[in-house]
Amino acid sequence: MSTAVAYPVLRTTDLTDALTAAHRVLRIADLSKAEVYAHAKLTTVEELLRLRAAVPGAWYCTESAVVGADGEPVYGFLEEELPGDADDLAGLLPLEFTEEGQPIGDVPDGYEETFLSAVGAGPASLAWWWTTWPAVPELNLHPGAKHAEVQIAVHSADLFREVPADTHTLYVYVGPREAARAHWIAAQAGLHVIGPGLWDG
Numbered sequence: 099m100s101t102a103v104a105y106p107v108l109r110t111t112d113l114t115d116a117l118t119a120a121h122r123v124l125r126i127a128d129l130s131k132a133e134v135y136a137h138a139k140l141t142t143v144e145e146l147l148r149l150r151a152a153v154p155g156a157w158y159c160t161e162s163a164v165v166g167a168d169g170e171p172v173y174g175f176l177e178e179e180l181p182g183d184a185d186d187l188a189g190l191l192p193l194e195f196t197e198e199g200q201p202i203g204d205v206p207d208g209y210e211e212t213f214l215s216a217v218g219a220g221p222a223s224l225a226w227w228w229t230t231w232p233a234v235p236e237l238n239l240h241p242g243a244k245h246a247e248v249q250i251a252v253h254s255a256d257l258f259r260e261v262p263a264d265t266h267t268l269y270v271y272v273g274p275r276e277a278a279r280a281h282w283i284a285a286q287a288g289l290h291v292i293g294p295g296l297w298d299g
Contacts, residue, residue: 101274101297101298102244102245102247102271102272102273102274102297102298103245103271103272103273103274103276103277103280103295103296103297103298104247104249104257104269104270104271104295104296104297104298105269105270105271105272105277105280105281105284105291105293105294105295105296106267106268106269106291106292106293106296107119107123107268107269107270107280107283107284107287107289107290107291107292108267108268108289108292109265109266109267109268109292110265110266110268111264111265111266112266113214113215113250113252113266116250116252116266116267116268117210117211117214117224117250119268119287119289120224120226120248120250120268122287122288122289123248123268123270123283123284123286123287123289124226124229124248125287126231126232126283126286126287127229127230127231127232127246127248128229128230128232128241128243129202129226129229130230131228131229131230131243132201132202132226132227132228132229133198133199133200133201133202133226133227133228134197134200134201134202134205134209134210134224134225134226135197135198135199135200135223135224135225135226135227136153136156136195136196136197136198136213136222136223136224136225137194137195137196137197137222137223137259138194138195138213138217138218138220138221138222138223138252138259139192139193139194139195139220139221139222139259140158140191140192140193140194140195140218140220141191141192141220142191142218143184143187143188143191144218145217145218145219145220146158146180146187146191146193147184147187148216148218149195149213149216149217149218150177150180151216152212152213152215152216153195153197153209153212153213153216154177155176155177155178155197156176156177156195156196156197157174157175157176157177157195157196157197158174158175158176158177158180158190158193158194158195158196159173159174159193159194159196160172160173160174160175160190160193161192161193161194174196175190194259195217195222202226210224214250214252217252217253219253220253220262221251221252221253221254221259221260221261221262221263222252222253222254222259223249223250223251223252223254223257223259224249224250224252225247225248225249225250226247226248226249227247228243228246228247229243229246229247229248230242230243230246231243231246231272231279231283234278234279234282237278237279237282239276239278239279239282242272242273242276242279244273245271245272245273245274245276246271246272247269247270247271248268248269248270248271249268249269249271250266250267250268250269251266251267251268251269252266253265253266254266254267255267256296257269257296257298268289269296270283270284271298277291277295280295
């Protein structure tokens with residue numbers, strides 16, 4: 099078993115630039131099995147209401163259990179299960195917005211832009227999993243699917259939305275000992291690796 103390594107290839111204050119660059123990287127990959135994963139940490143009612151309106155139907159996770167109507171602990175809510183009252187919503191914060199495993203062909207047009215424009219100032223992530231990198235014969239690299247991912251870490255200095263930042267970082271994921279593939283991918287998209295690889299495990 100091995101762990102992917104994420105290499106930063108762009109750091110910017112402009113989410114549009116980050117998404118545009120991510121699409122350039124994704125054009126290199128086989129996306130036939132790709133899925134989209136979106137996460138955002140929400141700390142204010144305003145952020146929650148904005149994202150709830152922009153991207154309905156998501157799952158919202160609590161950091162610690164709250165007591166449900168039946169007296170049992172609850173760790174998350176479907177969007178339609180969230181209370182409508184602002185005070186009740188405030189009592190659930192912080193929450194994490196989660197939409198995982200959406201086949202890329204089923205994602206509505208404009209979903210990525212809508213999500214990124216609604217996330218607010220907190221850490222968030224937009225990622226594409228289960229992509230496949232092409233073979234690179236000159237580097238003796240076969241097609242790579244096991245660790246082929248792309249991620250925009252939004253307002254985050256790490257991969258897991260734990261370290262807030264004023265910038266957004268685009269990462270390409272490759273297998274261990276595949277730094278050369280990361281540099282090759284970045285170059286094909288008009289980018290370059292700008293820092294050391296980060297283990298995602």
